[in-house]
Amino acid sequence: METISPLATEVRPYGNAAIAEASRLILxxxxxxxPTETVYGLAADATNRAAVAGIYAAKGRPAFNPLIVHxxxxxxxxxxxxxxxxxxxxxxxxxxxxxxxxxxxxxxxxIAALATAGLSSIAIRVPAHPAMQELLRVSGKxxxxxxxxxxxxISPTRAAHVFKSLAGRIPLIIDAGATQAGLESTxxxxxxxxxxxLRPGPVDLGLALSTGGNIEAxxxxxxxxxxxxxxxxxxxxxxxxxxxxxxxxxxxHANLSxxxxxxxxxxxLFDLLHHADAxxxxxxxxxxxxxxxxxxxxxxxxxxxxx
Ligand code: TXA
Ligand code: MG
Numbered sequence: 264m265e266t267i268s269p270l271a272t273e274v275r276p277y278g279n280a281a282i283a284e285a286s287r288l289i290l291x292x293x294x295x296x297x298p299t300e301t302v303y304g305l306a307a308d309a310t311n312r313a314a315v316a317g318i319y320a321a322k323g324r325p326a327f328n329p330l331i332v333h334x335x336x337x338x339x340x341x342x343x344x345x346x347x348x349x350x351x352x353x354x355x356x357x358x359x360x361x362x363x364x365x366x367x368x369x370x371x372x373x374i375a376a377l378a379t380a381g382l383s384s385i386a387i388r389v390p391a392h393p394a395m396q397e398l399l400r401v402s403g404k405x406x407x408x409x410x411x412x413x414x415x416x417i418s419p420t421r422a423a424h425v426f427k428s429l430a431g432r433i434p435l436i437i438d439a440g441a442t443q444a445g446l447e448s449t450x451x452x453x454x455x456x457x458x459x460x461l462r463p464g465p466v467d468l469g470l471a472l473s474t475g476g477n478i479e480a481x482x483x484x485x486x487x488x489x490x491x492x493x494x495x496x497x498x499x500x501x502x503x504x505x506x507x508x509x510x511x512x513x514x515x516h517a518n519l520s521x522x523x524x525x526x527x528x529x530x531x532l533f534d535l536l537h538h539a540d541a542x543x544x545x546x547x548x549x550x551x552x553x554x555x556x557x558x559x560x561x562x563x564x565x566x567x568x569x570x
Pocket of ligand 2: 410
């Protein structure tokens with residue numbers, strides 16, 4: 264049996280020294296946790312098969328679940344995938360930002376087949392966070408980066424969440440505080456002319472979630488983002504043993520947004536799920552969240568956390 268000796272995991276504040284060290288590790292084929300505007304990502308050189316394999320190993324992620332490849336700008340993205348007018352229009356409007364496009368991959372793009380799980384399509388994103396932007400530019404590599412958490416568990420919006428989930432498995436976490444959006448990027452597939460929503464997120468294009476018979480974003484398994492305790496949805500008050508996550512002006516253990524602001528609730532969602540999971544209450548309950556706008560993405564994550 265393979266034994267993985269634990270790594271010393273360093274947490275460094277975001278800055279030039281941390282980016283230089285992260286870039287050195289990336290070029291040496293290692294993975295590094297780095298903040299984006301959505302959640303913290305676990306980045307590795309997408310052109311290096313062994314480095315990409317290291318992401319799957321650190322997360323315990325099934326290798327049939329492909330990764331998002333991050334690039335610094337549209338020009339770099341066009342070297343990896345085929346953009347039609349519709350794709351270019353979305354890229355121009357939302358990049359850099361929390362939108363991932365699934366497009367037909369270029370055959371000679373140099374991306375390790377493991378990063379795309381052997382699919383003929385590729386998921387690409389130009390992130391806005393300066394830490395990820397700088398790491399892309401300093402390393403000069405396209406970076407495969409899933410959320411920096413053990414597969415299936417709650418996504419990380421703070422360096423401490425990453426540390427709790429992956430300490431001993433990765434050499435470096437860059438800490439730039441809490442992420443701004445708090446939910447993973449919106450994923451749109453443009454592989455057959457008509458845009459299809461594969462994962463709701465911070466960018467709202469007014470599309471309904473695509474419900475093709477097969478799982479189109481293989482990572483969108485029904486049970487995901489799961490805390491270790493039972494989670495009850497649409498709870499109007501705490502029952503025996505429950506730690507209640509509220510929304511709007513209501514008594515609760517912690518509030519997603521007392522002002523019922525959906526952007527604030529999205530930014531706080533995973534942090535409060537981490538808190539609830541670590542509390543001494545055996546169960547978690549969450550207040551009803553309206554479905555409009557960002558509420559669709561919040562409810563999507565909650566449904567998976569409760570499944
Ligand atoms: O905000 C985000 O997107 C974060 C940050 C780090 O960028 N990343 C992230 O990655 O959420 P991850 O691996 O947790 O989720 C990527 C999703 C998975 O559901 C995966 O199945 C889907 O993207 N995906 C990747 N490549 C795909 C492809 N070619 N076709 C369909 N879905 C794909
Ligand atoms: Mg994830």
